[in-house]
Amino acid sequence: MTIGGEPLLLVGAGKMGGALLQGWLDRGFDPARIIVLEPDPSPQVAALCAARGVGLGMPPTPPSVLVLAVKPQMLDAVAPRLAPLAMESTLVISILAGKTIRNVSDRLPGAGAIVRAMPNLAAAIGCGITAAVADAKATPAQRRTADALLSAVGHVEWLSEESLMDAVTAVSGSGPAYVFYLAECLAKAGMESGLPADLAARLARATIEGAGALLARRPDVSPAELRESVTSPGGTTAAALAILKGEDGLEKLIAEAVAAAKRRTRELSG
Numbered sequence: 001m002t003i004g005g006e007p008l009l010l011v012g013a014g015k016m017g018g019a020l021l022q023g024w025l026d027r028g029f030d031p032a033r034i035i036v037l038e039p040d041p042s043p044q045v046a047a048l049c050a051a052r053g054v055g056l057g058m059p060p061t062p063p064s065v066l067v068l069a070v071k072p073q074m075l076d077a078v079a080p081r082l083a084p085l086a087m088e089s090t091l092v093i094s095i096l097a098g099k100t101i102r103n104v105s106d107r108l109p110g111a112g113a114i115v116r117a118m119p120n121l122a123a124a125i126g127c128g129i130t131a132a133v134a135d136a137k138a139t140p141a142q143r144r145t146a147d148a149l150l151s152a153v154g155h156v157e158w159l160s161e162e163s164l165m166d167a168v169t170a171v172s173g174s175g176p177a178y179v180f181y182l183a184e185c186l187a188k189a190g191m192e193s194g195l196p197a198d199l200a201a202r203l204a205r206a207t208i209e210g211a212g213a214l215l216a217r218r219p220d221v222s223p224a225e226l227r228e229s230v231t232s233p234g235g236t237t238a239a240a241l242a243i244l245k246g247e248d249g250l251e252k253l254i255a256e257a258v259a260a261a262k263r264r265t266r267e268l269s270g
């Protein structure tokens with residue numbers, strides 16, 4: 001797949017930038033058109049670039065696509081170097097949590113179209129979910145390019161309004177960590193119920209893996225229906241769910257957690 005005549009510049013090849021790079025190469029994007037700007041590439045990223053012929057450093061010409069994948073707090077530090085590269089024809093794709101399209105265009109005032117996207121950690125295995133929103137300057141061709149680049153690491157949901165991005169970040173951007181924490185809590189509760197620690201950890205991990213796989217394989221069945229199908233009235237699962245679904249149960253906790261993440265997303269704006 002081609003990206004355009006000029007190179008694609010990936011700025012920041014950490015966890016998420018590295019996952020995107022791997023996804024693009026796996027999907028057959030031309031490595032000769034990709035350049036990675038990263039002060040301290042990990043051994044994996046350095047090896048990948050060397051093996052596939054991806055350039056490291058500043059591009060010789062302004063890129064057609066500039067993907068921002070540094071930490072949000074680094075935007076001000078990287079922007080002065082990038083601003084001269086961001087031209088009217090440049091598509092900027094930012095995955096910076098909390099940073100608005102306006103925040104990015106203020107730092108890269110010469111840039112043409114800006115797409116703000118929020119991937120999640122499962123992008124590292126090509127199973128991510130990314131929400132994206134394009135500004136009014138994005139052409140249909142630039143939107144297709146952004147869709148192809150973001151789809152390389154999973155499914156893409158296009159949003160009609162940027163204002164939805166804070167909630168998206170709090171639900172799917174941060175969401176994998178909530179599920180990992182659930183695995184930790186389940187393992188701990190198993191230990192407290194008398195299981196050896198390693199067995200409890202294996203049971204918790206495999207339970208969450210299996211439940212996730214069931215959700216993935218049965219898109220026609222809602223999570224509530226799956227839950228009801230394993231909850232016999234008066235049975236053991238029903239006893240546990242009575243606690244989880246209690247007044248101060250999981251629904252309230254998750255709602256509070258998502259609200260806190262949404263607030264934090266807004267604080268990162270600017």
Ligand SMILES: NC(=O)c1ccc[n+]([C@@H]2O[C@H](COP(=O)([O-])OP(=O)(O)OC[C@H]3O[C@@H](n4cnc5c(N)ncnc54)[C@H](OP(=O)(O)O)[C@@H]3O)[C@@H](O)[C@H]2O)c1
Binds near residue numbers: 011017095097
């Ligand atoms: N991880 C996630 O699950 C996730 C989900 C959604 C969105 N995001 C967004 O993705 C972005 C990256 O997150 P991450 O988890 O991938 O962070 P990360 O692993 O820390 O990656 C950021 C990378 O940028 C590099 N960097 C720092 N200064 C730079 C500069 N001046 N020029 C070029 N590269 C520079 C860092 O290098 P050093 O390590 O040497 O500083 C690091 O390798 C964040 O904005 C985050 O909001 C992440």
